[in-house]
Amino acid sequence: MSWNTLQQNRDARLQRARAALGNELDGKSLPAARIADLLHAAIECGDRVCLEGNNQKQADFLGHALANLNPELVNDLHMLQSVLALPEHLDVFERGVASRLDFSFSGPQAARVARLASAGKLNIGAIHTYLELFSRYFIDLPPRVCLIAAESADRHGNLYTGPNTEDTPAIVEATAFKQGIVIVQVNQIVDKVPRVDVPGDWVDFVVQSPRPYYIEPLFTRDxxxxxxxxxxxxxxxxxxxxxxxxxxxxxxxxxxxxxxxxxxxxxxxxxxxxxxxxxxxxxxxxxxxxxxxxxxxxxxxxxxxxxxxxxxxxxxxxxxxxxxxxxxxxxxxxxxxxxxxxxxxxxxxxxxxxxxxxxxxxxxxxxxxxxxxxxxxxxxxxxxxxxxxxxxxxxxxxxxxxxxxxxxxxxxxxxxxxxxxxxxxxxxxxxxxxxxxxxxxxxxxxxxxxxxxxxxxxxxxxxxxxxxxxxxxxxxxxxxxxxxxxxxxxxxxxxxxxxxxxxxxxxxxxxxxxxxxxxxxxxxxxxxxxKDLVRASGGLYQPPKRFRNW
Amino acid sequence: MSWNTLQQNRDARLQRARAALGNELDGKSLPAARIADLLHAAIECGDRVCLEGNNQKQADFLGHALANLNPELVNDLHMLQSVLALPEHLDVFERGVASRLDFSFSGPQAARVARLASAGKLNIGAIHTYLELFSRYFIDLPPRVCLIAAESADRHGNLYTGPNTEDTPAIVEATAFKQGIVIVQVNQIVDKVPRVDVPGDWVDFVVQSPRPYYIEPLFTRDxxxxxxxxxxxxxxxxxxxxxxxxxxxxxxxxxxxxxxxxxxxxxxxxxxxxxxxxxxxxxxxxxxxxxxxxxxxxxxxxxxxxxxxxxxxxxxxxxxxxxxxxxxxxxxxxxxxxxxxxxxxxxxxxxxxxxxxxxxxxxxxxxxxxxxxxxxxxxxxxxxxxxxxxxxxxxxxxxxxxxxxxxxxxxxxxxxxxxxxxxxxxxxxxxxxxxxxxxxxxxxxxxxxxxxxxxxxxxxxxxxxxxxxxxxxxxxxxxxxxxxxxxxxxxxxxxxxxxxxxxxxxxxxxxxxxxxxxxxxxxxxxxxxxKDLVRASGGLYQPPKRFRNW
Structure with missing residues (x-):
């Protein structure tokens, strides 16, 4: 009986990824243009894939790339996701790349979730609260691959999340220590990260996204x-x-x-x-x-x-x-x-x-x-x-x-x-x-x-x-x-x-x-x-544009 | 109004510590013999101090050092601790270094906790379950100083906990991000840790303990x-x-x-x-x-x-x-x-x-x-x-x-x-x-x-x-x-x-x-x-001596 099938499978994925990327893989980092090749190599049909959809920050570049994979090569994925906020989060079902979903919140996409579910394109495992979903990542739903977002990374893969740390540490820990593959989009690759939020040896691949990750000011009330x-x-x-x-x-x-x-x-x-x-x-x-x-x-x-x-x-x-x-x-x-x-x-x-x-x-x-x-x-x-x-x-x-x-x-x-x-x-x-x-x-x-x-x-x-x-x-x-x-x-x-x-x-x-x-x-x-809030903050608070009429 | 009293206070402590240790401080690491000087410099009267007493591993070297501080210089500490397992964990109250306690479990020391409490030497805040206590570290009980244990550290302070990670990440995160002081005892200082469990920039001081940390096989049943x-x-x-x-x-x-x-x-x-x-x-x-x-x-x-x-x-x-x-x-x-x-x-x-x-x-x-x-x-x-x-x-x-x-x-x-x-x-x-x-x-x-x-x-x-x-x-x-x-x-x-x-x-x-x-x-x-358990494991399980009669 083999007791290290996860490790062997992980090694096979890493090997495929290295072969696919060739010398475009620089340590852990690859060019954004090659993301589809990485995902095709690293993801297998039926995988549990955790896409970092948070309340606020979104691994949107990776989500978009996932939704555009070839469903003949990659399909039947089981998506794990706190929040479904972006259209890509459902395109992945629409296009037949994924078929199953365990999640916590889908406010902005709730009607489309219902439509896809009743059309049989999306099979809902369960609706969870956040901590409950993270808990299952450690018990019966460890992600095989996770696609996450950070502010910056150094060449060792050390991640700086900035203030929106959010779900990242829990997702990466659950994935990395069950021999899963950790792929991160960052806004910048730097020599030295301002602080380490996730240690580099928990991270497999880093890609600098063409645009900074999408982020939503959800908690601002005028x-x-x-x-x-x-x-x-x-x-x-x-x-x-x-x-x-x-x-x-x-x-x-x-x-x-x-x-x-x-x-x-x-x-x-x-x-x-x-x-x-x-x-x-x-x-x-x-x-x-x-x-x-x-x-x-x-x-x-x-x-x-x-x-x-x-x-x-x-x-x-x-x-x-x-x-x-x-x-x-x-x-x-x-x-x-x-x-x-x-x-x-x-x-x-x-x-x-x-x-x-x-x-x-x-x-x-x-x-x-x-x-x-x-x-x-x-x-x-x-x-x-x-x-x-x-x-x-x-x-x-x-x-x-x-x-x-x-x-x-x-x-x-x-x-x-x-x-x-x-x-x-x-x-x-x-x-x-x-x-x-x-x-x-x-x-x-x-x-x-x-x-x-x-x-x-x-x-x-x-x-x-x-x-x-x-x-x-x-x-x-x-x-x-x-x-x-x-x-x-x-x-x-x-x-x-x-x-x-x-x-x-x-x-x-x-x-x-x-x-x-x-x-x-x-x-x-x-x-x-x-304006009163800005004044109260001594000018330190800088509301996003949509909240300003001045 | 000053909004960075914690940071200023932290800086003052670090400065005192550097002054006390002089050139015996090598980056973040200090000789074991100077631990009392570090603690006297880094800890202030009335501090909330989290001592890593886990179910299994114990920051026993640091606990012992704490209990032996001069109560005229350091007193009235508020101890935060999951488990009180060792005599030192109560000596600190007996000797008047600490006076208040929030904790989760004190099985082996329960009678002494009761005696000290009724003698007025130990004022119990509350008894918690583990997750509840960690939760309060992030809300109303952030540790000012934490004293923790790890397997090894590198010269940047990156920590390897080995299999007994236990409470360490939660304690350090709660302390480090409220400008507290993180002090760790390690069994070894190494060039490169086998993996990073806690990033080095969350850690302030590392001391190689004269003995490996104490650890108890609590879950072995013959x-x-x-x-x-x-x-x-x-x-x-x-x-x-x-x-x-x-x-x-x-x-x-x-x-x-x-x-x-x-x-x-x-x-x-x-x-x-x-x-x-x-x-x-x-x-x-x-x-x-x-x-x-x-x-x-x-x-x-x-x-x-x-x-x-x-x-x-x-x-x-x-x-x-x-x-x-x-x-x-x-x-x-x-x-x-x-x-x-x-x-x-x-x-x-x-x-x-x-x-x-x-x-x-x-x-x-x-x-x-x-x-x-x-x-x-x-x-x-x-x-x-x-x-x-x-x-x-x-x-x-x-x-x-x-x-x-x-x-x-x-x-x-x-x-x-x-x-x-x-x-x-x-x-x-x-x-x-x-x-x-x-x-x-x-x-x-x-x-x-x-x-x-x-x-x-x-x-x-x-x-x-x-x-x-x-x-x-x-x-x-x-x-x-x-x-x-x-x-x-x-x-x-x-x-x-x-x-x-x-x-x-x-x-x-x-x-x-x-x-x-x-x-x-x-x-x-x-x-x-x-022996049957050892046999079932194919000889991989190695019971501690006290469980062996062969």
């Missing part, structure tokens, strides 16, 4: 678009949840609702005397909307999944706050930051598209297979957590009060939504669209982003429903209806029961929290537009 | 000590749980109970036709007891938290199974393997000391503050998981059948215990000792290893209790009593209700599973002693 309703909701979040539980360590979603909260920290929260008491430590990308809170000394530290375009100089000038390398730029790390979001944070707060009567929430809609990225991981009670904090203990106590169970803490998982979304779609529904998508996409169970029994609070413009304190399914349903406003679900409430829940503090309206709604104006925002 | 009761329990586990759910990806505990299961895979499980159907992918240290199952082709892959002494040559010769570097030795990684154990495995099975009537289990006993290592993380339902597998779906379905809740999968969490442990101590109790320890140690909540609502099965020599299928607290209690044998808890059963649970398949006896108890002999073990 404060000009924040509504006064969002300001009101942010005030309720701060007074009714952050202050109430003393939340020190947290992760925010990426919507305008949570951007509003970030922008109210140095104004509203400061006026409540909350500086130093809430929001000190963050598992978060460098959101531009967080700049005023950082400048006000509200934020002590931020560890990031990835970076954000335009924030480079600001981050560089705030090394006490961010994780900074010897070269002065940030090191992010999606795997470790997701672990931290799960285990080291007391709260996740974010938005959703739909919530049902049990509190299950989903962003799944019919005809779109989108996945959830990291929200499900951060929006789940971390039942393996054992260290206590005041916020965690209080949530756990509320959930267990009067019950005959052993005491335990609990993570705060807050869904913040307006009762109606765009086009007057109600956010509260009797039945999630996820059920329909399950049938369309032949999934085993409906794709729920956050399960009702993990949600602790639902916050709308009508108030906060504290699900921790509900004692029966009926109470929970009425608590949800009680903040669902004029949606059919809200109108279907049992008014008496809702009043009773309000008396018991399970439902809290703005006035119950002592919040004067008249103060909920955009004046409360520490920055009201992009 | 098959000679496996009892026939354990063989019977292993048969029930395989037929009643592994086969029943089709468990492909899993993590085992480290006791003799699970060693028995490992040794029954190529015999009993094979005879049931289960090869290729169960136990293919493992998040596990390289347990010697797994050798026969690997040789039989049962095991497709193993990703490890750490390594195991004596397994080096065997691992080297089985690169298809283990994660192997370009140098031919294993790379382990506790952080990624814990993530995988949480998110990529369908089952955790392990033992405990006490189980109460709700199924809560704990290894905590009065007078010993031990922590739980990684069990709580792997023995928790991973509620952020979204990918389906047959085992996960079936467990979720059993838990939700007949209930009005949205479908969801669930992790299998199995506690395997004999009803009486050593000294005839019952494993089933009305009240966990954890309650007493909570009061002694002034904890906020009792230290539970695995919570009852995460446990899916309890397996004893009397049978299997399937807690997933219990519908009320009373049923759950009787299911537990129904497998608790002659313990007071077992004798207190409602015999009629237990029979009813058995009729419904919630309790299963060996005979209900079609297991002939007479076959439960040690003859079923694929290896009956250490």
């Amino acid at each position: 404060p000009a678009q924040i509504s006064e309703i969002q300001v009101l909701m942010a005030m309720m979040a701060i007074k009714g949840i952050y202050a109430e539980y003393g939340v020190q360590r947290l992760n925010h979603g990426i919507g305008f609702d949570t951007a509003a909260i970030e922008l109210l920290l140095p104004t509203y929260a400061e006026s409540l005397g909350l500086k130093g008491k809430i929001g000190k430590h963050w598992a978060l990308n460098p959101h531009p909307a967080l700049i005023p809170a950082i400048e006000a000394g509200f934020v002590q530290s931020v560890h990031s999944f990835g970076s954000e375009l335009g924030m480079e100089d600001y981050i560089h000038a705030r090394p006490d706050v961010f994780a900074i390398g010897p070269d002065g730029t940030m090191r992010s790390n999606r795997a470790m930051c997701q672990a931290a979001g799960h285990y080291a944070c007391d709260m996740f707060i974010g938005s959703t598209l739909q919530i049902d009567l049990q509190g299950n929430s989903s962003t799944a809609t019919a005809g779109r297979i989108a996945g959830f990225g990291g929200a499900s991981n951060m929006g789940a009670d971390a039942r393996g957590r054992r260290h206590a904090s005041p916020a965690w203990l209080k949530a756990g106590q509320q959930a267990r009060e009067g019950r005959n169970t052993i005491p335990r803490g609990q993570k705060l998982v807050v869904q913040i939504v307006e009762t109606f979304r765009e086009h007057m779609q109600p956010a509260f529904v009797e039945r999630l669209d996820a059920w329909e998508l399950m049938e369309q996409a032949k999934m085993a169970i409906p794709p729920v982003m956050i399960y009702g029994d993990d949600v602790t609070h639902i916050l709308t413009e009508e108030g906060i429903a504290n699900l921790l304190m509900c004692r029966t399914d009926e109470e929970r349903e009425q608590a949800i209806r009680g903040v669902a406003g004029y949606t059919p679900v809200g109108l279907g409430r049992d008014a008496k029961m809702v009043e009773n829940l309000r008396d018991r503090g399970i439902i809290q309206r703005a006035e119950d929290l002592g919040i004067d709604k008249r103060l909920a104006t955009r004046d409360l925002l520490a920055a009201r537009n992009m | 098959p000679a000590q496996i009892s026939e009761i354990q063989v019977l329990m292993a048969m029930m586990a395989i037929k009643g749980i592994y086969a029943e759910y089709g468990v492909q990806r899993l993590n085992h505990g480290i006791g003799f109970d699970t060693a028995a299961i490992e040794l029954l895979l190529p015999t009993y499980a094979e005879s049931l036709g289960l090869k290729g159907k169960i136990g293919k992918h493992w998040a596990l240290n390289p347990h010697p007891a797994l050798i026969p199952a690997i040789e039989a082709g049962f095991v497709q892959s193993v990703h490890s938290f750490g390594s195991e002494l004596g397994m080096e040559d065997y691992i080297h010769a089985r690169p298809d199974v283990f994660a192997i570097g370009p140098d031919g030795t294993m790379r382990s990684n506790r952080a990624m393997c814990q993530a995988a154990g949480h998110y990529a495995c369908d089952m955790f099975i392990g033992s405990t000391l006490q189980i109460d009537l709700q199924g809560n289990s704990s290894t905590a006993t009065a007078g010993r503050i031990a922590g739980f290592g990684g069990a709580s993380n792997m023995g928790a339902d991973a509620r952020g998981r979204r990918h389906a597998s047959p085992a996960w779906l079936k467990a979720g379905q059993q838990a939700r059948e007949g209930r009005n809740t949205i479908p969801r999968g669930q992790k299998l969490v199995v506690q395997i215990v004999e009803t009486f442990r050593e000294h005839m101590q019952p494993a089933f109790v009305e009240r966990l000792d954890a309650w007493e320890l909570m009061e002694q140690a002034k904890m906020a909540i009792p230290p539970v290893m695995i919570y009852g609502d995460d446990v899916t099965h309890i397996l004893t020599e009397e049978g299997i209790a399937n807690l997933l299928m219990c519908r009320t607290d009373e049923e759950r209690e009787q299911a537990i009593r129904g497998v608790a044998g002659y313990t007071p808890v077992g004798l207190g059963r409602d015999a009629k209700m237990v029979e009813n649970l058995r009729d419904r398949g919630i309790i299963q006896r060996a005979e209900d599973l079609g297991i002939d108890k007479r076959l439960a002999t040690r003859d079923l073990l694929a290896a009956r002693n250490m």
Whole structure:
């Protein structure tokens, strides 16, 4: 019995690659024009291939080359990918190069994923959260070949990722140590990299891409678009949840609702005397909307999944706050930051598209297979957590009060939504669209982003429903209806029961929290537009062009 | 306002260190005899110091040096440490150098931890599971200084950890990118390391230790000590749980109970036709007891938290199974393997000391503050998981059948215990000792290893209790009593209700599973002693001396 088939197979691939590239292979590096030859030599039919599609940076040159391989020579690939963001990510299926997919998020390409799946061109293994997908790379889905992106490489293959380290270290480690082939596109080949993010002996081939890798500023929210309703909701979040539980360590979603909260920290929260008491430590990308809170000394530290375009100089000038390398730029790390979001944070707060009567929430809609990225991981009670904090203990106590169970803490998982979304779609529904998508996409169970029994609070413009304190399914349903406003679900409430829940503090309206709604104006925002953010940063933040009108 | 206090402080420390060491500092390396001078210069009072105490390898030279610093110069340190294994790990508190501790596991030193805590010399922040502690290193507990261990370093500080990579990468990343100081003891300084596990530019000081680092073979179980009761329990586990759910990806505990299961895979499980159907992918240290199952082709892959002494040559010769570097030795990684154990495995099975009537289990006993290592993380339902597998779906379905809740999968969490442990101590109790320890140690909540609502099965020599299928607290209690044998808890059963649970398949006896108890002999073990393991490995496994009587 042979025990080193992987190594032998790896050697055969390397040999084929060397033969194909001949003397155009200079150490580990090859000319961009020869990339197809390398991929044809290094990839075998049926391979598990991990293409680095991150939230932000994309190995787009390699992705494009992969999609254009000859499907008669290379086919039936099993793609592993966090994010499907670019057309090439689906061309590879359209053209018959790949046939199977395990992934986390496909927001921009969700409709095409669904179309290709129903046309039988794309067979979905499963939808994962990020950390879960990385975990499987180490267990049952090690990539045979990975195609990744970095800022620069030296001639030994040492990689510098710059601030967008993101998924790279996890992917390369899983591949390299199972005798896979690691191929990287870099923006530059240099004599000496500013710092080593991935050691050269884990890397097989380096190609300088004709263009810098594609990167998307996903976490930039223009404060000009924040509504006064969002300001009101942010005030309720701060007074009714952050202050109430003393939340020190947290992760925010990426919507305008949570951007509003970030922008109210140095104004509203400061006026409540909350500086130093809430929001000190963050598992978060460098959101531009967080700049005023950082400048006000509200934020002590931020560890990031990835970076954000335009924030480079600001981050560089705030090394006490961010994780900074010897070269002065940030090191992010999606795997470790997701672990931290799960285990080291007391709260996740974010938005959703739909919530049902049990509190299950989903962003799944019919005809779109989108996945959830990291929200499900951060929006789940971390039942393996054992260290206590005041916020965690209080949530756990509320959930267990009067019950005959052993005491335990609990993570705060807050869904913040307006009762109606765009086009007057109600956010509260009797039945999630996820059920329909399950049938369309032949999934085993409906794709729920956050399960009702993990949600602790639902916050709308009508108030906060504290699900921790509900004692029966009926109470929970009425608590949800009680903040669902004029949606059919809200109108279907049992008014008496809702009043009773309000008396018991399970439902809290703005006035119950002592919040004067008249103060909920955009004046409360520490920055009201992009220019304000730039000003708050002392000119260090440089928003991408599309966010500038000056 | 200054935003680079960490960097300035780091520079000051480096300058002091250079001044103290003078020309004895050769690049990054210093003579072992000067270690105290380096630590006095680099460490400040009140620092968070992470000392690499792993499950297996120990930065013992640095730990010893730290404990012997002058407490008048260096004191009030806040120690961060996965494992407290050596006397030095507590001497540091005894001598007044450190005063505060955040940790995961202190098995061998648990009694002394309790004594020092009650004497006011050691203030415990919290007890964590490993991944949770690493997570906090990135959020609110970044180490100011870390003291770690590696196999070798080159003159640039590039580190080779060898197979016991363990916690090192996570610790160094968290420290280096928050401008902390990274100090490493190595067994050797070499011209070129066999592979780079940690890049040199993340490392500040290297010292060649006078002795190789201390390392403990924690995961070696001599098959000679496996009892026939354990063989019977292993048969029930395989037929009643592994086969029943089709468990492909899993993590085992480290006791003799699970060693028995490992040794029954190529015999009993094979005879049931289960090869290729169960136990293919493992998040596990390289347990010697797994050798026969690997040789039989049962095991497709193993990703490890750490390594195991004596397994080096065997691992080297089985690169298809283990994660192997370009140098031919294993790379382990506790952080990624814990993530995988949480998110990529369908089952955790392990033992405990006490189980109460709700199924809560704990290894905590009065007078010993031990922590739980990684069990709580792997023995928790991973509620952020979204990918389906047959085992996960079936467990979720059993838990939700007949209930009005949205479908969801669930992790299998199995506690395997004999009803009486050593000294005839019952494993089933009305009240966990954890309650007493909570009061002694002034904890906020009792230290539970695995919570009852995460446990899916309890397996004893009397049978299997399937807690997933219990519908009320009373049923759950009787299911537990129904497998608790002659313990007071077992004798207190409602015999009629237990029979009813058995009729419904919630309790299963060996005979209900079609297991002939007479076959439960040690003859079923694929290896009956250490020599058999060596033989099974083709002489590649070299057990440490203490496990050899030849």
